[in-house]
Amino acid sequence: MSEDQVVSAPTDGSDGAGSGGGARGRTVVVAGATSESGVAACAALVAAGAVVVAVGSSEERLAALAERVPGVSTAVCDLTDPAAVTSLAEATGAVDGLVHLVGGWVGGDGITGQTDEGWAAMERSFRTLRNTVRALYPALVASPAGRVVFVSSVSVDAPTASGADYTAAKAASESWLRSLADGFAADQAGLRAAAVVFAVKALVDERMRAASPERRFPGFTDVSTLADAVVALWDSPAAELNGTRRVLT
Numbered sequence: 001m002s003e004d005q006v007v008s009a010p011t012d013g014s015d016g017a018g019s020g021g022g023a024r025g026r027t028v029v030v031a032g033a034t035s036e037s038g039v040a041a042c043a044a045l046v047a048a049g050a051v052v053v054a055v056g057s058s059e060e061r062l063a064a065l066a067e068r069v070p071g072v073s074t075a076v077c078d079l080t081d082p083a084a085v086t087s088l089a090e091a092t093g094a095v096d097g098l099v100h101l102v103g104g105w106v107g108g109d110g111i112t113g114q115t116d117e118g119w120a121a122m123e124r125s126f127r128t129l130r131n132t133v134r135a136l137y138p139a140l141v142a143s144p145a146g147r148v149v150f151v152s153s154v155s156v157d158a159p160t161a162s163g164a165d166y167t168a169a170k171a172a173s174e175s176w177l178r179s180l181a182d183g184f185a186a187d188q189a190g191l192r193a194a195a196v197v198f199a200v201k202a203l204v205d206e207r208m209r210a211a212s213p214e215r216r217f218p219g220f221t222d223v224s225t226l227a228d229a230v231v232a233l234w235d236s237p238a239a240e241l242n243g244t245r246r247v248l249t
């Protein structure tokens with residue numbers, strides 16, 4: 001780490017975020033980084049001066065990401081595997097942020113159309129969140145400005161029968177993040193870390209717009225909006241962010 005990347009804790013015990021430092025010099029793990037939202041988040045973090053560790057299960061897709069976003073480090077890891085995630089955390093060392101993007105979507109024909117295969121896929125996304133948060137928790141608590149964010153769905157506010165499995169997994173993840181917020185508050189005398197939920201209806205990116213120029217994508221959130229919101233997590237103090245849920249439009 002170069003000298004200008006070193007971030008030291010302010011002497012007042014707070015996280016110092018919001019006082020101008022922003023994301024510069026923060027080490028941020030982007031878990032599930034190879035989708036368009038991951039590319040956008042990694043690019044925005046690198047542009048803001050963060051040190052980005054992009055994680056995915058495919059070496060090939062991570063290589064493609066590294067070509068599109070010069071400056072990211074990449075790490076292959078199956079985030080459903082607790083031992084692999086522990087090794088990843090040990091190899092990464094000091095961490096200031098976790099941006100969790102492993103999701104996916106499954107729908108079924110009403111309640112009886114919710115399949116075990118679909119639930120297993122949705123539960124996997126929750127499991128990757130639980131694994132990464134547990135493994136990185138000590139580093140995040142030790143950080144001068146730890147930040148954790150995951151992207152939920154507005155369907156949690158109005159679950160449908162067809163999306164029962166998908167929304168149940170998102171609700172579990174939101175609950176896990178609120179527990180994480182409680183952990184940060186309990187384990188830090190002056191709060192420096194924050195667990196945050198972003199919620200969207202759907203994401204849209206330039207490739208989707210180019211593929212369907214006639215579509216308007218109403219209610220969709222551009223991945224650049226998500227990426228900007230991720231970077232801005234280091235512009236506000238932890239006490240203002242911890243335990244909050246924000247709908248991104």
Ligand SMILES: NC(=O)c1ccc[n+]([C@@H]2O[C@H](COP(=O)([O-])OP(=O)(O)OC[C@H]3O[C@@H](n4cnc5c(N)ncnc54)[C@H](OP(=O)(O)O)[C@@H]3O)[C@@H](O)[C@H]2O)c1
Nearest residue numbers: 032034035037056057058061078079102103104151202203
């Ligand atoms: N897209 C939407 O419209 C929408 C709507 C509401 C909420 N969201 C949420 O927003 C977040 C980002 O969504 P997204 O659509 O951009 O991404 P995504 O397709 O849900 O997943 C992101 C990345 O996770 C990686 N991944 C999957 N399994 C993994 C594993 N076991 N270990 C490590 N990495 C793994 C995949 O990369 P590899 O295959 O290369 O590993 C994938 O590129 C998700 O939480 C999603 O549920 C999205």
